[in-house]
Amino acid sequence: MTMIFGIPLQAFLGQLLIGLINGSFYALLSLGLAIIFGLLRVINFAHGAQYMLGAFMAWLLLSYLGIGYWPALILAPLLVGLIGAVIERTMLRRLYTLDPLYGLLFTFGLALTIEGTFRYLYGASGQPYATPALLMGGANLGFMFLPIYRGWVIVFSLVICLGTWLMIEKTKLGSYLRAATENPVLVQSFGINVPFLLTLTYGLGAALAAIAGVLAAPIYQVSPLMGSNIIIVVFAVVVVGGMGSIMGAIVTGYLLGIAEGLTKVFYPEASNIVIFVIMAIVLLLRPAGLFGRDA
Amino acid sequence: MLDMTLTLELAKRKERSPAIVQTVFLGVGLACLLLAPLFFYPVFLMKILCFALFACAFNLLLGYTGLLSFGHAAFFGGAAYFTAHAVKEWGVPPELGILLGVVGAALLGAVVGFFAIRRQGIYFAMITLALAQMFYFFCLQAGFTRGEDGIQSVPRGHLLGFIDLSQPTNMYYFVLAVFVIGIAMIWRIINSPFGMILKSIRENETRAISLGYSVRNYKLAAFVMSAALTGLAGGLKALVFQFATLTDVSWQMSGEVILMTLLGGIGTLIGPLFGAGLVVTLQNYLATSEFPVTIITGIVFMVCVLLFRRGIVGEFYNSRLGRRLGFEHRHKH
Amino acid sequence: MKPLLKVAGLNAWYGESHVLHGVDMTVGEGEMVTLLGRNGVGKTTTLRAIMGIVRERRGEISFAGEDLMRVPLHRVAHRGLGFVPEERGIFSTLTVYENLLLPPAVAKGGMTIDEIFELFPNLHERRNSAGTKLSGGEQQMLAIARILRTGVRMILLDEPTEGLAPVIVQRIGEVLKKLKERGMTVLLVEQNFRFASKVADRFYLMDHGRVAGEFPVSELSGRMDMLHDVLGV
Amino acid sequence: MTVAMPLENGAPRVVLSARGLRRDFGGFTAVKDVDLDVHHARVHALIGPNGAGKTTVFNLLTKFLQPTHGTITLLGEDITRTAPDKVARMGLVRSFQISAVFPHLTVLDNVRVALQRPNRLATQFWKSLSSLDTLNGKAEQLIRSVGLDKEANAVAADLSYGRKRVLEIATTLALEPKVLLLDEPMAGMGHEDVGMVAEIIREVARERAVLMVEHNLSVVATLCHHVTVLQRGEILAEGDYATVSEDPRVRTAYMGTEEASR
Amino acid sequence: DASDGKVKIGILNDQSGVYADFGGKSSYEAALMAVEDFGGKVLGVPVEVVTADHQNKPDIASNIARQWYDTEQVDSIMELTTSSVALAVQAISKEKKKIDIVTGAATTELTGKQCSPYGFHWAYDTHSLAVGTGGALVKQGGDSWFFLTADYAFGYSLEENTGNYVKENGGTVVGAVRHPLATTDFSSFLLQAQSSGAKVIGLANAGLDTSNAIKQAAEFGIVQGGQRLAALLFTLAEVHGLGLDAAQGLTLTEGFYWNRDEESAKFGKRFMERTGKMPNMVHAGTYSAVLQYLKAIEKAGTDETEAVAKELHALPVDDVFAKNGTVAPNGRMIHDMYLLEVKKPDESKEPWDYFKVLATIPGKEAFIDPAQSGCELVKS
């Protein structure tokens, strides 16, 4: 049998694939963060909470309205995006003229509130959410047993990431977004409705988080804590990527997911800090991050 | 570059700031602290003082250098572990134990700072958060911290060999003394030539470089000082409560100290004291009430950021009364 | 001449500081008017207040007969008013080309990209580099060029010659003249008095947040002592 | 018009020199084979069309950018690989094309911050702020010399653009640099200030070297002893103003057909 | 008689954090039920129960504990979820000569090196869980083990204790993998466990980690593949959160199951009416602790600490939670534990009918021999 680093090639491939699944979540989440940061200069600490909200929304839709996975995949992000938009409209927007750290602090408070509310209402141990019937079961790939649902996660996240990237890089909307990041007042003086654009962006970022949440619901326990567990890692992903580019956020997300996955095989104890270690190394060698623009 | 400025200017503009008013305020404040144990629960007061010192040290970085660290819990909790371990396992006297905590926190600060100052603004915040999280995992796994049990039953020992710190009153005045010394040190750093350079770096980093200041060294120095003073608070807390646990190194603790500083007033010297007092009281009160703590904390955070950015003390300085008394708290965007 | 822009009793504030104390001026259709004044008298603020970027303002502003006071900033451009700020506002994350294409066209009659590149060959040469990688002068050209595409009827131009090489200043002068031929209305803020005298029809002199004087270009030579008093020329 | 060279004992001393300076940005070469000698007690103008690479040369000389090729010598020392703050400490100080002040400090404090380092009052975290009062005399003198005395206690952010530029010059001078690099110091200034700043520069240049970028040709003509014209990153012409301004290449590339100076 | 005209019991636990389901507000309900069942009064004075949320912060817990003891005449504190809190409060109680009865925390330190003459450990501990699941499962044929262990002291001790019992009973441990705390994705680890070929996969972790591991094991078809999952710290509350679909076939140990017999079922239904959920061992344990405490006061005729502690050590425990319980000199309440298996969805006949009792582990086997505990109170 072929061996790689002392483990069979097949197992190695399996772990690679699993890393990719993890990476799908990182990519979706860091993408949303990068978009929100890019335009609003807000580090959205509530991103984890919005991810959790997405998952819970799916669960709530199912248990109270009987709405299943597929509609939820659209409805939940829509709802979360809407909530995000309302928050941006009513509160977050007052902070743009201030130092960016206030945005961070506000969303931190928001995250605590959302998470606390769900913990209060639904407890910490989480809720079950079943895999949709269509994606039940698994496929034997020869080197591993791949649950079909996980394959779906990879494919769907790739589609969403690429779609978002295309929308931002290749359309006029994207250049509005990028320009408004630098000088919103000027862009507005050109006749572009920047406030609306900002609302839209925050809503979009939140919706992306929610998509990740819905995708996660059948895999992970739908729990109020699921967001805060992942968000700090995603921050590190973002630092490694450097928030210069949307593509950077996506690629780094997948790469670090794989790196983490492989660490789980070779040195499991370090798998939660491997991303932080990579972050430190990247900071030493390329302070602006892998894809950061300014040197 | 951070475009936030919060300056407390006491030393200058003597014509507008009758030094007497401030001396009176200082005197009354100190008297209150000296008499407080007559009215309040000493451990509760000591906890406030520890957190206040923590928040003041944190504020040294945020309020005066413009660096938002989201990882200060590492220095606080780290120092608590170092002190607790030294006192309990090696049997060193309390003052030495605290000193070890401070040194440990400073070293930790040097390492974290070394990485973090490479980036600015929110990146800085995220890097400190991530590194602190690494330290959290280290504490979780390292043997000497005893995992989730924590280092328990740490003896308070005898200060200078003869003052019995297990007496609450003795302990309280010891804590108060350390607190006052810590604050005095922070005040001195802020209102020093060095502090002035920090301020200018926050204002315009490139210009500071072109004036010949090695910005990185200044930032790192400020970071290490803040970490060391945070360590002072952490070591002290370990002695007050006689344990050191994971709570103090968790990222939620880093968030809490920000809340305290924000509530009290970023960039004000004594604001964090009020912030800490309020948060500790709130947590104690909420513990026995029906309200879920996290929700309330979160809402306080949001309201603060949206409506009272200057914090309690900042708002006071900025009020008509505060200005009349000669305080000034500038907050520009 | 029909007035296109009419400003009356315009006051403006930055927080607590009161900067404009009742500015009155009119700019006729197709006219090129220059606002002169020392540093800090409020020239930039006047433009920003007209545009609606400074929102703490009081008074009357009407453009083509319409009241602008209540129009939100992003609708002002659609009424036909464009603004080129002093600090140019080139976007670093966009290329020169994307910068040019950024402002949406609000009316017909704007220049085409080809016309613009003809006017500013430098921009053509560097069209694919990032906006802020341009030199100061190139940025200024880009800032002006960008507005010309949109088809606005009037532009507010804040110190367009600042920091430009004499050849470029000359070129900008020519551009302004061409714009005038096309019927564009311009309100220009300028320190470079000699440059202004070549392009402007009329001058307003500002002092302390007010208009201190007004004269057509023909009277320029007779007003030198006034200019001396107010500008120190 | 030619500005008379100050007479020095012996040959004018070169304090800052660059040889074969080059800088590429991706595929684009912003500065190419530039040799430059800046002399003590002379005002040296660097002019050229926009985008010629003047600011880039400044950034290279002050080490805010690393040259792709070439060497830079300051006061006899090779500084090609030195950090920017170190270069500043060695006596090479610059101003920026876009004004650079400490926006929320007062004018006085802006100048004092600059004075702190040369007076060894920067790292003392144990001393009181009033120890900086010893700098007040010097600071006020500088402020007066640039005509900012009325605004001495104003916050820098509240100054108009032109006044900020003046303040920046005052802070630059505070360091008593041996070599002064000024990037368009008069841009955006009113006429009075232009005259005043020109006078200041003339004054300081008696004792030190000045290299400045300026588009205001009348200033260049009356102030500068030596002119280097850059075009597309390369040196097009060099000499005193009279010589350079007669050069037909310079006229087409930079000055244009008519005097458009202020 | 009672010192200050009433007996006051404090229930101090996590009511808003990660362990809020584990004990939480419902533990307070359980305490109230015990007081009611006892008659509301002891020695003729009223019994009062107060409660506080320590938010998993030992410093808050310790502040509250001191305040309760010093200024609010609280006589004893119970529940005490999470070991750092339990140890800190036990130290204070010892110093203040007050009684504490821990039902929420797992660490054996409470009755080991850090034991207190006034401190009691009631419901379970890491050792009893390990013995229950490890020992008993081997006897049922699960003789080769692979551990998924949370990478910190708690996880190690569960793994080590369980491993020892597995080996003692003739089984083998074929491997282990250490995963970081708060891991969300377990698939890598599960694949390793799967390929190890072990009959039992032991989950030496807690809370959300365990839930996620179980959920993902179902996804990867681990149980269908013939392997068995054994959770080392998992209770009814978490099984409820996971749902039977994901949890079916899981083995675990608890000190209580509401559907164990008629009496427990009656208690469970009463509890359910008040809280909306069935009790787990922490809730039932708290009920038992309060009840026993009141019995001891009555027996001692006073609420004075020394006397009550003495009675608590002496009195046998016989209530709905523990049938034949005794209290060892180190404060450990020794009682039977139950090895449970989660039913398949179609086996479950009513809501909350989740477990089959596979075996009863006698107290003597379940808990550390007091003489070996390291507690200095035990005279050898």
Ligand SMILES: Nc1ncnc2c1ncn2[C@@H]1O[C@H](COP(=O)(O)OP(=O)(O)OP(=O)(O)O)[C@@H](O)[C@H]1O
């Ligand atoms: N954002 C601001 N906040 C507070 N004050 C300001 C602000 N911007 C400008 N000012 C002040 O308002 C006054 C007018 O400024 P303005 O920029 O309009 O002057 P200007 O005539 O354009 O000067 P310059 O020729 O230097 O550009 C100045 O005193 C300036 O200090």
Ligand SMILES: Nc1ncnc2c1ncn2[C@@H]1O[C@H](COP(=O)(O)OP(=O)(O)OP(=O)(O)O)[C@@H](O)[C@H]1O
């Ligand atoms: N960081 C950079 N990356 C890429 N290109 C750059 C960068 N900095 C400058 N350039 C390019 O180098 C050329 C020279 O720029 P520089 O700013 O030095 O011009 P300048 O002579 O100072 O012009 P001006 O008089 O307009 O300020 C310009 O074409 C500019 O676009």
Ligand SMILES: [Mg+2]
């Ligand atoms: Mg202006």
Ligand SMILES: [Mg+2]
């Ligand atoms: Mg330049």
